[in-house]
Structure formats: structure tokens, C-alpha cells
Amino acid sequence: MAITASHAPAELAPPEPPRPRWSASEEASGLALISPTLLYAVSLLALPILIVFAYSFWSQDYLTIDRALTLENYRTALFEPMYQDLLGRSLVISLVVSLVTVAISYPIAWFISFHGGRHKNLWLFLITVPCWTSYLLRVMSWKVILGYQGVLNTGLMSAGITDQPIASLLYNSNAVVITLVHSWAAFAILPIFVSLEKIDRSLIEAARDLGDTRLMSFVRVVLPLSLPGIISALLIVMIPTVGDYVTPKLVGGKDGVMIATAIQAQFGKGANWPLGAALSVTTMIVVSAMAGLTVLALKLVVRKIR
Amino acid sequence: MPDTPMIAIDRVNKFYGIYKALSDVSLNIGAGEFFALLGPSGCGKTTLLRSIAGFDNPSSGDIRIDGHSAIGVPPNLRPTNMVFQSYAIFPHLNVEENVAYGLKRLKLGADEERRRVGAALEQVRLGHLGKRRGHELSGGQRQRVALARALVLRPKVLLLDEPLSALDKKLREEMQAELRSLQRAVGITFVLVTHDQYEALALSDRIAVMFGGRIAQVATPKEIYQHPRTKSVADFLGGMNFLSGRTLGQTASGLTVETEKFGTLTLSLPEERIEVGARATVGIRPERLRLLWDDERAPHELTGKVVNRAYFGETTHLLVGVEGLEKPLSMIETNTHGADDLPIGADIRLAYDPEAFVLLADDPPVERVH
Ligand SMILES: Nc1ncnc2c1ncn2[C@@H]1O[C@H](COP(=O)(O)OP(=O)(O)OP(=O)(O)O)[C@@H](O)[C@H]1O
Numbered sequence: 001m002a003i004t005a006s007h008a009p010a011e012l013a014p015p016e017p018p019r020p021r022w023s024a025s026e027e028a029s030g031l032a033l034i035s036p037t038l039l040y041a042v043s044l045l046a047l048p049i050l051i052v053f054a055y056s057f058w059s060q061d062y063l064t065i066d067r068a069l070t071l072e073n074y075r076t077a078l079f080e081p082m083y084q085d086l087l088g089r090s091l092v093i094s095l096v097v098s099l100v101t102v103a104i105s106y107p108i109a110w111f112i113s114f115h116g117g118r119h120k121n122l123w124l125f126l127i128t129v130p131c132w133t134s135y136l137l138r139v140m141s142w143k144v145i146l147g148y149q150g151v152l153n154t155g156l157m158s159a160g161i162t163d164q165p166i167a168s169l170l171y172n173s174n175a176v177v178i179t180l181v182h183s184w185a186a187f188a189i190l191p192i193f194v195s196l197e198k199i200d201r202s203l204i205e206a207a208r209d210l211g212d213t214r215l216m217s218f219v220r221v222v223l224p225l226s227l228p229g230i231i232s233a234l235l236i237v238m239i240p241t242v243g244d245y246v247t248p249k250l251v252g253g254k255d256g257v258m259i260a261t262a263i264q265a266q267f268g269k270g271a272n273w274p275l276g277a278a279l280s281v282t283t284m285i286v287v288s289a290m291a292g293l294t295v296l297a298l299k300l301v302v303r304k305i306r
Numbered sequence: 307m308p309d310t311p312m313i314a315i316d317r318v319n320k321f322y323g324i325y326k327a328l329s330d331v332s333l334n335i336g337a338g339e340f341f342a343l344l345g346p347s348g349c350g351k352t353t354l355l356r357s358i359a360g361f362d363n364p365s366s367g368d369i370r371i372d373g374h375s376a377i378g379v380p381p382n383l384r385p386t387n388m389v390f391q392s393y394a395i396f397p398h399l400n401v402e403e404n405v406a407y408g409l410k411r412l413k414l415g416a417d418e419e420r421r422r423v424g425a426a427l428e429q430v431r432l433g434h435l436g437k438r439r440g441h442e443l444s445g446g447q448r449q450r451v452a453l454a455r456a457l458v459l460r461p462k463v464l465l466l467d468e469p470l471s472a473l474d475k476k477l478r479e480e481m482q483a484e485l486r487s488l489q490r491a492v493g494i495t496f497v498l499v500t501h502d503q504y505e506a507l508a509l510s511d512r513i514a515v516m517f518g519g520r521i522a523q524v525a526t527p528k529e530i531y532q533h534p535r536t537k538s539v540a541d542f543l544g545g546m547n548f549l550s551g552r553t554l555g556q557t558a559s560g561l562t563v564e565t566e567k568f569g570t571l572t573l574s575l576p577e578e579r580i581e582v583g584a585r586a587t588v589g590i591r592p593e594r595l596r597l598l599w600d601d602e603r604a605p606h607e608l609t610g611k612v613v614n615r616a617y618f619g620e621t622t623h624l625l626v627g628v629e630g631l632e633k634p635l636s637m638i639e640t641n642t643h644g645a646d647d648l649p650i651g652a653d654i655r656l657a658y659d660p661e662a663f664v665l666l667a668d669d670p671p672v673e674r675v676h
């Protein structure tokens with residue numbers, strides 16, 4: 001999504017002079033107060049999306065844009081095997097990344113919330129520390145770790161577990177997943193932590209009192225009550241990772257290319273903005289559907305547990 | 307009380323760090339008994355209750371429930387259920403699902419489970435609200451869900467931690483009556499924690515009064531009100547006029563104590579041995595002092611002056627200064643003769659019954675690690 005927004009013209013319309021009588025109302029003063037941010041948000045969010053949407057129905061011949069409406073771009077985006085593959089892989093990667101991230105973040109958030117004692121804030125602070133360095137730097141450091149002569153391989157070899165470096169660590173979808181999970185973990189821990197903090201501890205005691213073992217009280221009380229946190233964590237991770245561009249480029253190799261690379265190519269070298277726009281819109285819709293389905297599935301599973 | 311108590315607490319101590327929350331607590335609670343733990347805030351009532359439920363483990367001592375030691379037994383394996391002070395209604399479940407929560411594990415089958423849930427909800431008169439969520443219920447209704455949820459499991463002991471303290475006065479009195487009749491109906495042991503003396507007096511078969519992690523006295527409501535053992539027990543359960551005196555000696559009918567103004571009193575013997583000539587504290591309840599009107603006469607009289615007055619509707623509380631007494635006497639008069647019209651400063655006569663005095667032991671020194 002960042003890609004689509006970055007090159008859209010930022011059109012800031014001057015605020016309308018308010019009419020005299022209406023201007024005295026509370027509504028007017030409220031709107032006036034938020035108008036700069038509102039305009040900013042509208043121009044930087046809604047406009048680019050609208051423009052991308054419009055472009056996706058046009059066509060381009062070298063440098064000239066033909067504004068006759070066509071569905072050709074969507075046909076290509078949806079039925080061209082290459083784009084199907086890319087979109088499919090992006091969805092799988094983002095689904096796996098978000099599920100793995102939540103699965104790893106949940107125990108950490110749970111530990112901090114239930115056993116953090118007086119040091120909860122310190123723990124949370126420590127978790128955000130990696131985010132202080134540049135995203136690029138963090139991705140690059142995974143290159144160092146996973147590389148052919150990287151930390152992991154030399155470590156494994158000197159420990160005598162393997163006698164040759166494993167070549168399949170870097171430049172594939174696994175590397176993309178590992179890197180993305182690491183990048184997003186902190187963002188998943190926080191919402192889960194917040195939802196766990198909100199759970200009244202006497203509810204857990206009540207569950208134990210009514211006959212649940214520790215594990216059962218977790219499954220029947222803590223898990224369902226922290227579902228909102230799990231869902232926000234999933235969405236926070238899933239939606240941006242589908243369109244991630246940097247990570248696949250740096251650690252994905254040929255095997256780990258995702259849809260954003262194709263979109264970027266159409267806006268760049270391919271010089272086919274309408275197709276790029278159609279790919280963007282398609283991705284946006286498909287990822288929303290996937291996110292919705294995942295949330296629904298989760299809710300159903302948790303409902304079943306009772 | 308039957309021979310083997312339902313709950314036997316034996317010399318239980320509980321430390322939080324170096325803070326001693328329970329100090330050498332020993333207590334027997336009989337099967338089918340309605341037992342109240344009464345005491346001021348912070349005296350360790352909740353700690354003791356949670357030790358019975360299994361949420362806190364005593365640092366030393368033994369707790370036996372129905373003949374089996376409960377030390378190290380987790381809460382889910384104890385034959386006890388608890389009604390939490392906050393009620394702890396599961397917010398993600400409706401009323402029926404809340405009540406069915408503990409039954410799920412028993413795998414009764416859908417029909418039997420529904421029947422039991424329905425019966426439990428009927429018992430607390432909530433049959434019509436089964437589909438509501440916790441946040442859609444009033445405080446009193448939530449409390450009934452918590453009761454039904456615990457009782458549906460047919461525990462041997464029901465533990466209640468200040469279940470009524472969040473309710474307004476009217477509803478509280480209503481629920482008190484309901485609790486009492488519920489306990490009679492199900493016939494299991496109830497252990498009720500409260501800091502409301504009237505609640506304890508009105509509901510329970512026996513009361514344990516606690517101060518600072520210790521049990522000060524265990525007795526029936528009447529016994530504990532009429533014969534409090536120590537000054538603080540007497541003070542905590544209703545008002546008490548304290549007088550200092552000196553023991554004179556022991557006769558066949560009891561102990562004689564010489565007091566200021568009230569003369570020589572003969573009191574029933576306390577458990578502790580009291581030395582002759584020692585200082586002693588005696589007390590009399592405010593309602594045992596009676597105003598004398600006009601030329602009414604009584605065998606034992608005193609004169610005094612109204613120092614202060616508070617109107618309580620059906621009664622008036624008076625503070626009466628008596629010459630020769632350090633502190634004014636407090637007394638309670640029903641407003642049938644016009645005690646509510648007595649001006650401050652009025653000269654009055656009051657009557658007392660020498661039999662109404664009790665001898666009070668001094669409180670044990672508060673032993674604290676810090
Ligand atoms: N987890 C704990 N850590 C340290 N001290 C505690 C803990 N729980 C209770 N205490 C202390 O132990 C004492 C007894 O606490 P408890 O909760 O049993 O009091 P209580 O009689 O139930 O009071 P209240 O009527 O206010 O509920 C209190 O002084 C309290 O500060």
C-alpha cells in the first residue's frame with residue numbers, strides 16, 4: 001500500500017470559507033479544529049486509492065494513457081498464471097507470517113502479563129528495542145545470520161551438527177517468513193498483551209474453582225477473552241506483509257518474490273501503470289477477504305471450545 | 307456439631323514475605339453449618355477463605371476438608387466452590403453457559419445438563435434471564451448467577467467472600483434472607499466472609515471474629531453479642547460502654563468486681579483465671595441502659611446529663627455524662643417516650659441491671675513481624 005501512496009499527487013484543497021451563521025455552531029468549530037488533519041488524511045489516503053482505482057480501468061500505450069474504460073487489466077491480473085502465482089504466494093506467505101507471529105507473540109505477551117510482576121513495563125520496553133534500528137538494517141542482519149557463510153551455518157558447523165553449510169537457508173520463502181516474523185513480532189505482542197491485561201484475574205480463579213485444570217482455564221477463559229487482541233495482531237501483521245517489497249527483494253531470492261515486486265515493476269520498468277493499479281486493487285480486495293475469513297474462522301474455533 | 311467437622315483448620319500460619327496475614331488460626335466448621343468470618347478490613351478473612359478454596363496455601367498448619375488434608379490440593383480438586391466478591395461472571399458466556407461452566411467437565415449429556423442448569427437458575431429465581439450476558443444484569447442478579455454457578459456443582463462447602471457488600475442496603479437485606487433460606491434448602495456448609503456485624507449476626511449459626519490475622523472468639527451470634535470475650539470483640543459487634551474496675555474476690559455465684567458509680571458487680575467467671583485485686587474491664591451494652599421518666603423508680607439508678615444526641619428514626623442514641631466517670635455513657639432508646647425530644651444538657655436518670663455487665667479480657671498484644 002505504501003507503494004501506491006508514494007507517487008500520488010498530494011492535492012491539498014484550500015479550506016472553504018465558512019458561512020457566517022453556521023460558523024458560530026459547535027459543529028463548525030469542531031470541524032475547523034480537525035480540518036487540517038482531515039484534509040491531510042483524505043488527500044493522502046482516499047485520493048491515492050481513488051486514483052489507483054481509476055487507473056486500473058484505463059490502459060497505457062507506452063507513454064500515453066488511454067482513458068477508455070476497460071476490464072483488460074483485471075483479466076490479466078486475475079488469469080495470467082504468473083500473477084496468480086505471485087498473488088497466491090504472497091497470500092500464503094502473509095498468512096503463514098501472521099499465524100507464526102501470533103503463535104510466537106502470544107506466549108511472550110502471556111508471560112509478561114501474567115508473570116511480568118513489577119517489571120512489565122521494562123519487558124515491554126525491551127521488546128520495542130529492536131524497532132529502534134532501521135527496518136533495512138534488521139532485514140540485512142538476517143542476511144548475515146542466514147547466509148551461506150552466515151552466523152547460523154558457521155555455528156552449526158563448528159558445533160559439528162553439519163559438516164557443510166546449508167545452502168537453502170537464504171533466498172527463498174522461508175527466509176522471507178523468518179525475517180518478516182521477526183520484524184512484526186513486537187507489533188503483535190502489544191495488542192495481545194493489552195487484551196490479556198484487561199482480563200479480570202478472578203475469572204481465571206473462578207474457572208479453576210469450577211473444576212478446570214490450569215490448561216483448561218486458559219483454553220476456556222483466557223483464550224476467548226484475549227481473542228480481540230489476537231485478531232488485531234493478525235490483521236496488523238497480515239495486511240502489510242502481503243504488500244511487502246523490501247524483505248522479499250533482500251532475502252527472498254527468485255523463489256521468494258511477492259506481488260509487490262510485480263506491482264513495482266509495472267509502475268517502473270514495465271511502464272504499465274493501469275496493470276500495476278489493477279494488481280494493487282486485486283491484492284487489496286483479496287487480502288481483505290482473507291483477513292475477514294481468518295477472523296471468522298478464529299471466532300468459530302474459539303466458540304467451539306466452550 | 308457432628309464428630310468430624312467438615313472443615314478443620316489446624317494452627318494455620320500464612321506469611322506474605324515477612325508480613326504475617328494469618329497467625330496460628332485453628333477452627334472447626336461443622337457439616338451443614340452457616341459459618342461467618344467477621345473482622346475489620348485487612349484482618350485476613352479473605353486470606354483464610356482463599357486458603358480453604360485452595361488459591362492460597364498456608365505457610366504452615368493443616369486444613370482438612372471432609373476428613374482429607376487439602377494441603378497441596380489444587381482448587382479444582384477440592385469439594386468447595388466459591389462466590390467471588392466481584393462475582394467473576396464470565397463475560398463471554400451468557401447466564402446459562404455461566405451456570406453450565408462447571409458441569410461441562412462432568413459430561414452429563416445435554417438433557418441432564420440443561421435440566422440441572424434450569425433447576426439451579428430456578429432456585430435463585432433467574433429462570434427467565436438465561437440468555438442474558440453478565441453485563442446486562444444488575445448487581446443482585448449477577449450475585450445470583452454466581453450462587454447458581456457454584457451450587458449447581460453440589461459442593462460440600464460453599465465459600466462466599468463478602469457477597470453482599472456491593473449491593474445497596476435494601477437489596478442486601480433481601481439477599482441476606484435469600485442466602486439464609488437457600489442454605490437451609492441445600493443443607494451444605496456455608497462459610498461467609500463479611501465485615502458487616504449485623505450480617506454475621508443475622509445469618510450465621512456461628513461466628514469467628516478475627517483481628518490482625520488471629521481469631522479472637524468463635525461462638526453463636528447470641529453468645530458472642532452477649533458475652534464477648536475481649537474488648538475489641540465487644541467493640542466490633544455493636545457499641546459497648548467500658549468501665550474500669552478492680553476484682554475483689556470469687557464467690558460461688560461468680561467474680562465480684564468493684565466499679566466506679568455502678569458499685570460492686572457479680573459477674574460470671576471468664577475462661578481465664580483472674581487474680582484478686584487486679585485491674586479489670588467490664589462492659590455494658592448501650593441498649594441495656596434505660597431512661598427513667600418522671601417519677602419512675604428502679605432498683606439501680608444513676609443521674610447524668612445529655613451530652614450529645616443522634617436521631618436514627620426508630621431509636622435515638624444518647625451520650626450521657628455521669629459525674630465521676632471518665633467517659634460519657636452511650637445508650638440507645640426507642641423513640642416511644644420522647645427520647646428524641648430530649649435537649650442536649652437535659653438532666654436525666656437512667657436505670658441499669660447489674661446482671662447485664664460482662665467482664666472483658668484485655669486484647670492479646672498485637673504481634674507483628676514489622
Ligand atoms: N498477595 C499479598 N501480598 C502481600 N500481602 C497481602 C497479600 N494478600 C493480602 N495481603 C495482606 O494480608 C492482610 C490480610 O488480607 P485479606 O485480604 O485477607 O484481608 P481481609 O480481611 O479480606 O480484608 P478486606 O475486608 O479488606 O477484604 C492484609 O493486610 C493484606 O494487605
Ligand SMILES: [Mg+2]
Nearest residue numbers: 351352353467
Ligand atoms: Mg477480603
